[in-house]
Amino acid sequence: MKHSITMIGFVSLTTLIALSSCRKEVPLGTRVTASGIVFDSVKNKVLANAKLYLFGAHQTFYGIYYSQGPLDSTVSDNNGKFSISFTADGKSIDYGLQLGVLEYGGYVYNNQTNYVIDNTQPLFKFNYSTNVSNAVVRGRELNYTKLHLKVLVNPFDTIKVRTTAIRQVTLLKGQSIDTTILVRHLPNQQNIIEYYTESIRDTIGFIPGPGTSIRRIYRDTLQTGMADTIYHSKTIPNSSLIPRQ
Numbered sequence: 001m002k003h004s005i006t007m008i009g010f011v012s013l014t015t016l017i018a019l020s021s022c023r024k025e026v027p028l029g030t031r032v033t034a035s036g037i038v039f040d041s042v043k044n045k046v047l048a049n050a051k052l053y054l055f056g057a058h059q060t061f062y063g064i065y066y067s068q069g070p071l072d073s074t075v076s077d078n079n080g081k082f083s084i085s086f087t088a089d090g091k092s093i094d095y096g097l098q099l100g101v102l103e104y105g106g107y108v109y110n111n112q113t114n115y116v117i118d119n120t121q122p123l124f125k126f127n128y129s130t131n132v133s134n135a136v137v138r139g140r141e142l143n144y145t146k147l148h149l150k151v152l153v154n155p156f157d158t159i160k161v162r163t164t165a166i167r168q169v170t171l172l173k174g175q176s177i178d179t180t181i182l183v184r185h186l187p188n189q190q191n192i193i194e195y196y197t198e199s200i201r202d203t204i205g206f207i208p209g210p211g212t213s214i215r216r217i218y219r220d221t222l223q224t225g226m227a228d229t230i231y232h233s234k235t236i237p238n239s240s241l242i243p244r245q
Helices: 002-020
Strands: 031-040 051-060 063-075 081-087 094-098 101-103 106-108 115-117 131-141 143-153 158-163 166-173 177-185 190-199 214-223 229-238
Touching (some): 051 081, 063 081, 063 094, 094 131, 143 190, 158 177, 166 177, 214 229
Parallel strands (some): 031 131
Antiparallel strands (some): 051 063, 051 094, 101 106, 158 166, 190 214
8 A cells, every 4th residue: 555655656746747847948039929908807997008017937846937027018008908029038938918026025016006916817828829819918907095094193203004905105294194195995805004103213112123113003904896986084093002013
């Protein structure tokens, strides 16, 4: 029995190695083209002026990863249509398109404040074709949250606000704050608004080391619908009472 299990494991390993070696790089100088549309399946609309990035795929023992690049980029037109033509670098076994660039474990949207990646299909893969037509690259268009924020006492002078939909941070200053700002959210989805401080002056209940910033953070969870703009209010009595992260 033990011998049989060992043989099965050996055969599985051999099969995996064989499969992992079957893909070859697209030859250097090959013309790779793709055309299609950028589409938001939640809003059921094409996305105009959306910037797409081209990535190359490499293969390891553990799988195929589309992480080489970005190698090139293109922008959809007013009708959501795009096209791209790229000369193969001889290092990629396949190519793919997506709306953002992966960096430090999160997506950086390169000032595309209107659109983000659709996490249900973050990357459109060419599937080893060098001439792709009628491609559909998924994206999400962001809506607006009109946020009224009051901070009655703010000894740290600044408060930062951001949402989970996009990494853009709004910086608010003042020892007290009473203002309305616009932030972005994903429609028809759960969103989180974060209010936080980062201050080396924060020694409440903790003595930081030299140059150490203490982060305190509140989070509000919003379940959004499809309205273009929603409204939310938040009052923080004292930013020093915000729990340390």
